Amino acid sequence: MTRHDRRVLWLALGAGAPAVFTAILLLWIGDYAPRVQWTVGSFLVILWLGFAFSAQERVIRPLQTLSNMLAALREGDFSLRARGADPDDALGLALLEVNELRDTLRGERLGAVEATALLGRVMSEIDVVIIAFDDRGALRLANRGAEALLGTTSAKLIGRSATDLGLSTVLQGDACA
Numbered sequence: 001m002t003r004h005d006r007r008v009l010w011l012a013l014g015a016g017a018p019a020v021f022t023a024i025l026l027l028w029i030g031d032y033a034p035r036v037q038w039t040v041g042s043f044l045v046i047l048w049l050g051f052a053f054s055a056q057e058r059v060i061r062p063l064q065t066l067s068n069m070l071a072a073l074r075e076g077d078f079s080l081r082a083r084g085a086d087p088d089d090a091l092g093l094a095l096l097e098v099n100e101l102r103d104t105l106r107g108e109r110l111g112a113v114e115a116t117a118l119l120g121r122v123m124s125e126i127d128v129v130i131i132a133f134d135d136r137g138a139l140r141l142a143n144r145g146a147e148a149l150l151g152t153t154s155a156k157l158i159g160r161s162a163t164d165l166g167l168s169t170v171l172q173g174d175a176c177a
Contacts, residue, residue: 004063005056005060008055008056008059009056012051012052012053012055012056013048013049013052016048016051017054019049020044020045023044024041024044024045025165027040027041028041040146048105050055055077061090062095065082065095066082066091066094066095066098068080069082069095069098069102070098073102073105075100076109077107078102078106078109080102081099081102082095082096082098082099083095085099089134101141106175108159123141123143123144124144125145126143126145127143127145129143129145129146129149130142130143130145130146131167133161133162137161137162138158138159138160138161139157139158139159139160139161139162139165140158142157142158143168150165
């Protein structure tokens with residue numbers, strides 16, 4: 001049990017404690033048979049504990065759902081949706097916002113996948129050599145023309161530097177022109 005779980009449980013127990021102790025005190029100082037005192041007192045304590053643990057569960061479970069949703073989004077899993085997203089409830093509003101974030105990120109991911117597929121299709125059909133390097137100088141993109149020029153597949157080219165590929169003088173010459 002985490003610290004937050006314990007705090008919620010202690011708050012729920014503390015909220016009902018004065019009423020339960022007062023009721024038990026009245027039972028014991030009243031003119032009731034011991035059997036009634038023990039039965040009603042036990043019933044009150046069990047009911048009090050049941051409500052406290054139920055309150056803890058009702059607070060913690062939605063927070064766990066929210067945490068799981070955020071972890072799934074961070075990992076790129078957009079298949080989860082939070083239920084109970086009610087805009088009139090503070091926690092429901094948070095769940096609603098996470099669902100909206102999920103939809104936005106999912107749309108952006110699909111757009112990126114479509115753009116990558118389109119770029120790959122254009123690059124495979126174009127008859128010029130296309131080579132792209134990242135800011136560290138590693139090859140990130142090469143089309144069929146580049147594969148033909150360099151005599152190997154793009155899978156073997158990706159990540160290599162211009163110097164490794166024998167292109168550094170060509171690139172320096174182009175940069176100067």
